[in-house]
Amino acid sequence: MRAKLLSSVCFMGLVLSPSIWGMEMSMMQDDERTSLGIKGTMQGEHQLSNMREHLSAISDIVRLMNTNKYDEASKIATEKLGLTLEKNSMCGSFKNQSFEQVGVSFHKAGDNLAQTLKTKDHAKSMVALEKVLNGCVMCHSTFKQ
Numbered sequence: 001m002r003a004k005l006l007s008s009v010c011f012m013g014l015v016l017s018p019s020i021w022g023m024e025m026s027m028m029q030d031d032e033r034t035s036l037g038i039k040g041t042m043q044g045e046h047q048l049s050n051m052r053e054h055l056s057a058i059s060d061i062v063r064l065m066n067t068n069k070y071d072e073a074s075k076i077a078t079e080k081l082g083l084t085l086e087k088n089s090m091c092g093s094f095k096n097q098s099f100e101q102v103g104v105s106f107h108k109a110g111d112n113l114a115q116t117l118k119t120k121d122h123a124k125s126m127v128a129l130e131k132v133l134n135g136c137v138m139c140h141s142t143f144k145q
């Protein structure tokens with residue numbers, strides 16, 4: 001009885017697994033995000049390391065907000081997420097105008113967050129942070145390396 005149950009479970013596994021593979025394949029084929037054509041390049045590596053910095057900036061900002069260190073949080077938002085000259089030219093270096101626009105408006109949201117954090121108003125800062133995070137999500141759903 002037990003062996004029978006086991007073999008039928010195995011059988012189901014066999015039947016199901018190709019369809020799971022098929023699902024994964026079709027999800028991959030459905031990735032219609034615009035490619036920047038930089039996968040595996042030096043520029044691509046640089047972008048990913050920048051991205052990891054963005055993520056740790058968000059984490060630092062939330063931690064500092066939670067410990068009432070709004071000025072420090074604001075400084076990180078300016079330096080790591082705001083529109084500096086370097087970031088402006090970085091966003092433009094991918095030769096894709098709509099990527100540049102999304103990137104620049106994301107960094108402007110970063111500057112807006114920095115300004116809002118200076119008010120030390122938690123609720124307003126959360127709204128400003130939400131706008132920044134929407135920028136991350138928006139770009140990731142539109143572009144890939």
Ligand code: HEC
Pocket residue numbers: 048049051052054055058099102103104106132133135136137139140143144145
């Ligand atoms: C203007 C576009 C854009 C914005 C804005 C953006 N990213 Fe990215 N990010 C990308 C692209 C493109 C990739 C590569 C994704 C791919 O090829 O699938 C990426 C990859 C990443 C990765 C993967 C890094 C790795 O080492 O693999 C992380 C983490 C990340 N982004 C975090 C963030 C966070 C957090 C934000 C917002 C604070 C953000 N990004 C905003 C474009 C953007």
